[in-house]
Amino acid sequence: MPDPAPTDKRKIPAIMRQAVLNLEASRIREVANAGIGRDDVLPFWFGESDEVTPEAIRAAGxxxxQAGETFYSHNLGLPELREAVAAYTTRLHGPLGVDRIGITSGGVNxxxxxxxxxxDAGDRVVAVTPVWPNLTAQPRILGADLHCVPLVPGDDGAxxxxxxxxxxxITPGTRMLVVNSPNNPTGWTLSKDEQAAILAHCRRTGTWVLSDEVYERLYYRGDTPSGAAPSFLDVAEPGDRLVVVQSFSKAFLMTGxxxxxxxMPPDMTPQVGKLLEFNTSCAPVFVQRAALAAMAQTESITPRIVAHLKAGRDALxxxxxxxxxxRTSAAPGGMYAFLRIEGFDDSLDLAxxxxxxxxxxxxxxxxxxxxxxxxxxxxxASADLARLxxxxxxxxxxxxxxxRG
Known part of the structure; x- marks a missing residue:
């Protein structure tokens, strides 16, 4: 009998990487797909507000x-946006040069x-979990040897x-630590002392720190001068093996x-520019113009968003x-309540x-x-608090x- 044709579905797995085949589909999407389009469902599943992007940002895009800015830009982003981001970060965390900034097509990118x-494939990567699944899936896609260190839930739900x-x-053989603070989904947030201890240890082991800080402005304790959550940038030197990931999605309502x-360290920036060319080439110019408008009004837009989110947390x-x-607690950061219901152990089935x-x-x-x-x-993150x-x-x-009531 002849071999099956190349289009035979039985042959497809053989031509794909095992790391990709092993990826799990999003369980969040699995739940959402069961309810999207139903008017009788109150959706709280995705990590975004139901409020649209502020008008001034939309108008800039x-x-x-309309001005015809439909062409490529620099791999690392518009110079004026990189300068605005550097100035913004400097206000939050101290002096930081534009030579450390690279604009990307989203935080995921x-x-x-x-x-x-x-x-590299085979490198040891340590991640603090639970965490948004992309942060653990991406090292696996690259062939890394992933080790997870779990957070511990208390009786109070924190x-x-x-x-x-x-x-x-984190050993001398650990290439990278991946950490997200404020954390999605738990709201757990690193203290400045914890960040200093982690960074000092990683300096000794030669380990890179990849810190996802996209929720840093969604912070409710009010115990930092900037109002933002503690950042590794507050305790790091420019040459440290530290990369901080940021996004316009959360603090400016720009998820879409x-x-x-x-x-990143200055010496890394031009190399990342090369990588961006081979990933997305560059971020769209009209999106970067919208971000420039966000940067120009950050102190009027973001505090309003944060105040509304805090009101949502304090209501829910x-x-x-x-x-x-x-069982749940009021998280110090982020936009989520993480809860457990006694007697239900299968969260996917329950959802x-x-x-x-x-x-x-x-x-x-x-x-x-x-x-x-x-x-x-x-x-x-609901515009209508009564809906919560x-x-x-x-x-x-x-x-x-x-x-059970």
């Missing part, structure tokens, strides 16, 4: 298109480019870092625009804590049931790490109907 620049365990996991940036969490069997039976769309904890199984992520309350009442009624 439109003006750019920034992450993968940074990893491509540093990680998650904490076992710092000695993390430092013990797909624009981010990297902050106390109501959840009053629901029998629910699907809540969509089908209660009309609530939440993200399953298992999407973020095995240790987050049984937990649910609830995004409180309606979601809690639906959850309360659903549990009561099952004898």
């Amino acid at each position: 439109i003006a750019s298109l 920034a992450l993968i480019v940074a990893m491509q620049a540093i990680i 998650w904490r870092l076992d710092l000695p365990a993390l430092l013990a996991a 625009w797909r624009l981010g940036y990297l902050i 969490v106390p109501q959840l804590q009053q629901v029998p069997g629910v 699907k049931r809540l969509v089908a039976e209660a009309g609530i769309g939440l993200a399953p904890g298992s999407a973020f790490a095995p240790e987050a199984e049984g937990w649910l992520r609830w995004c409180f 309350g309606r979601g809690v009442e639906r959850l309360r009624a659903w549990l009561a109907a099952r004898g």
